[in-house]
Amino acid sequence: MASTRPRPKSLDQIKSNLMKPATTSHFDVFIVEPSGANDYSWSQMKKDNGIDGFSQELLHLSCSEASLPGSSFLTHEITNDFVGVTEKHAYRRGFDGTIDLTFYVMTSPSNVESAQAAPNRYLPIRFFEAWMKYIAGEKKDEVEKETYAYRMRYPKEYYGGLSVIKYERDYDTFLSYKFKQVFPTAISSIPVSYDRSELLKCTVTLSYTRYFIVDVAGSGPKDERKDTRPEFRSQIGDAFNQPLSPQEQALQNAAFSQNQDFEAPRVLTSIDEISRFGRVGDRVSEELAAELGT
Secondary structure, eight states: OOOOOOOOOOHHHHHHHHSSOOOSSOEEEEEEOOOOOSSSOHHHHHHHTTOTTOOHHHHHHTEEEOOOOOEEEEEEEEEEEETTEEEEEEEEEEEOOEEEEEEEOOSSOTTSOGGGHHHHTTHHHHHHHHHHHHHTTOOTTTTTSTTOOOOOOOHHHHOEEEEEEEEOTTSSOEEEEEEEEEEEEEEOOOOOOSSOOOOOEEEEEEEOSEEEEEEOTTOSOGGGSOOOHHHHHHHHHHHHHSOOOHHHHHHHHHHHHTTOOOOOOOEEOSHHHHHHHOOTTOEEOHHHHHHHTO
């Protein structure tokens, strides 16, 4: 048996092994739409809900938070093979079964042509609402009737797919997870408030039966995995550097004149501050503006 005694390690040995930790800030998601059915297709559902021709790239880039999946083994215990010993044997692999995705909700994305803007407004909410309507068999002309009854579709009709790719800044170190038999099970409620303006986010829970890793580090050319998120982040910066509308300026002036508890516009210095504390009228710092390319 090899010795387990501790051995001295040089500083260079420690640095070479520990100075390149993986980070949580670089990832992409790709959603595969359901295949649909013949009687009332998924394409028709998109048309009825006004998202036909939406930008899949925008939907994917809007995802601000995801999670890498987990799994475990289901086991059973065996006793009496050895006196005083209880053994555990694995009999099936179990998966978490759900994954939560959080999306920024954009009203008028600047990277989409004006003719295509309508399908992309509030896209994450409208896309997953349409998917859930499709699962429930809702039809535009019938759902408002008092006698309407839901008729759930067969799973093969509403199953979609999902990929989550975790990569690093060198774009050549990554893990790619592929999920099977994916569909949304919940859209979390979204609070809105007059207290202060914050970035609107939508959290969706997706169900899946299993996942597997399809790609590992260095298995493809670098130029196929470009980081498109900086462009999207610049849109967030642009949104907060826009001047106040006449209505917003009037409300702000009224609040100051009445000595109400009104917070003056602030200078935000990070993406995290924008997502957590940003309000209409706030500005970003010069350093953050340079980082975002605004």
